[in-house]
Amino acid sequence: MPELPEVETIRRQLDPQLRGAEIVGADAHWSDKFSPALDAIGSTITEVRRRGKYLLFALDEREAQLELVAHLGMTGSFHIEDASPTSGAHGNPEIGDIKVGNIKIDAFGPHCRALWRFADGRMLRFDDIRRFGRLRVVDAGDYAAIPTLSQMGPEPFDPAFTGKSLHSLVKKSNRAIKTQLLSQRPVAGVGNIYADEALFLAGIHPRSKRVGLERCVLLAETVRDVLQTGVDNGGTTLRDYVDATGRSGSNQHSLLAYGREGEPCVSCGTEMRSTVIDARTSTFCPTCQKH
DNA sequence: CCAGCAGCCTGAAAGC
DNA sequence: TGCTTTCAGGCTGCTG
Numbered sequence: 053m054p055e056l057p058e059v060e061t062i063r064r065q066l067d068p069q070l071r072g073a074e075i076v077g078a079d080a081h082w083s084d085k086f087s088p089a090l091d092a093i094g095s096t097i098t099e100v101r102r103r104g105k106y107l108l109f110a111l112d113e114r115e116a117q118l119e120l121v122a123h124l125g126m127t128g129s130f131h132i133e134d135a136s137p138t139s140g141a142h143g144n145p146e147i148g149d150i151k152v153g154n155i156k157i158d159a160f161g162p163h164c165r166a167l168w169r170f171a172d173g174r175m176l177r178f179d180d181i182r183r184f185g186r187l188r189v190v191d192a193g194d195y196a197a198i199p200t201l202s203q204m205g206p207e208p209f210d211p212a213f214t215g216k217s218l219h220s221l222v223k224k225s226n227r228a229i230k231t232q233l234l235s236q237r238p239v240a241g242v243g244n245i246y247a248d249e250a251l252f253l254a255g256i257h258p259r260s261k262r263v264g265l266e267r268c269v270l271l272a273e274t275v276r277d278v279l280q281t282g283v284d285n286g287g288t289t290l291r292d293y294v295d296a297t298g299r300s301g302s303n304q305h306s307l308l309a310y311g312r313e314g315e316p317c318v319s320c321g322t323e324m325r326s327t328v329i330d331a332r333t334s335t336f337c338p339t340c341q342k343h
Numbered sequence: 344c345c346a347g348c349a350g351c352c353t354g355a356a357a358g359c
Numbered sequence: 360t361g362c363t364t365t366c367a368g369g370c371t372g373c374t375g
Contacts, residue, residue: 053368064362085351103371126368128352163353168354182352184369200370228360244368291355331348332368 054124056241057282058293058301059105062130065296069132070176077169079157083183089166091189092120096178098174104204110192117192121201125184127292128165134238135173153251181292205237206278213239213271222263229271230258231328239275244332245288245310252309257341258334259327281306298321309335 054062074096082090095113097120102108107130109120122128148299155166166178166187178187195202205221206213221238222229232238233247243251251258253274256267263271287293287301290311294300308318313326319336326335 055369112365123369180352181354182367184352186370225345231346236370313351319375330368333366 053126053245053290054128054287054293055103055105055243055246055282056288057246057285057303058295059107059124059241060103060283061287061301062124062296063100063102063107066107066130066132070097070100073097073174073176074171075111075168076171078167080166080187081157081164081183083165085183085186086165086178086180089120092118092168102163103201103207104236104248105243106198106201106294111189119192121186121188121190121195121198122178123168123186125180125182125186127163127179127181128185129179129292129294130296131177131179132296133160133175133177147304183234200236203237204240206239208239208241208279213276215265215272218272219263219265219268222268223252226261228259228261228329229256229263230334233275234330234332239272241279242275244334245290245307246278246282246309248273248335249308250274252336252341253277255340255342257343258329258336260343262343283313283332301310311335311339 067247075092075094078090078093080086081126092111095111095118098112099110100107101110105123109177111118111120157167160167160177161179163179164177165180165182165183165285190197206217206310208333218238222232225232230247232249233242250271251281254267256263256271282288282303285301286295286301287304290304309324312324313335315324317324317340320337320339322337322339324335325338327334
């Protein structure tokens with residue numbers, strides 16, 4: 053499931069490839085989640101950014117500055133297709149023949165949800181097996197229609213994210229610390245895997261509702277640590293995640309808590325346990341992680 | 344305003 | 360073997 057490290061890995065691959073790409077056609081799955089892909093037709097990608105788990109494609113459309121906002125959900129992935137060998141008699145795309153408007157996505161597999169065709173003949177494909185992903189074109193920076201994005205907390209590597217900033221939000225809420233991390237409000241980009249990892253390393257029980265300043269300072273550090281390690285390892289692949297080149301990540305080999313129910317804690321040897329918080333499995337060490 | 348939760352989705356794996 | 364059930368979970372939007 054793509055969290056910050058996975059989305060950042062994809063962003064770093066897409067950005068240099070897509071700068072300057074002019075979108076001359078698009079097609080999408082009929083659903084409201086994906087059909088906004090068509091709104092990007094006629095604009096040029098200037099940059100691929102990231103905010104939390106969202107990919108933001110900056111779009112230049114004559115005078116207007118737009119953004120294609122993409123969330124990968126659970127199983128979303130982006131891939132760049134080279135110029136189709138069937139376009140043009142000698143394998144060269146003939147720009148003049150490219151049709152502006154719909155392109156049938158069916159030919160690109162049962163899980164293709166959107167497809168953008170560029171003036172240079174290349175294509176950007178968005179696959180999403182379970183359709184938890186979402187696409188939207190908005191005025192640049194206008195996230196009013198995307199609640200989670202508009203209320204998103206600081207990026208974990210932003211100096212604005214500190215133990216103190218974390219504590220000031222955490223103390224106002226009566227929700228479990230894990231619920232708060234997943235809300236994206238104290239810090240952007242943390243999902244179920246990295247939340248379990250960060251809480252384990254900080255010695256904090258996922259259900260804890262009382263996390264003082266000292267423990268928040270530690271938690272802010274472990275959040276940054278696990279996300280940085282995730283980025284360094286190219287993301288975590290448990291089931292479906294692949295980067296924009298189709299490769300799996302390797303961070304799954306570094307996980308100390310997530311998915312280790314029944315195995316011994318790497319620190320004290322106690323059997324790791326699982327509980328369900330907000331309909332998500334949470335694995336923790338009952339000895340090391342305190343309320 | 345906040346907390347809690349149903350609903351969205353498909354495919355792999357487990358259960359019968 | 361083949362069918363049914365369970366599980367994975369980020370975000371939206373509704374309810375109390």
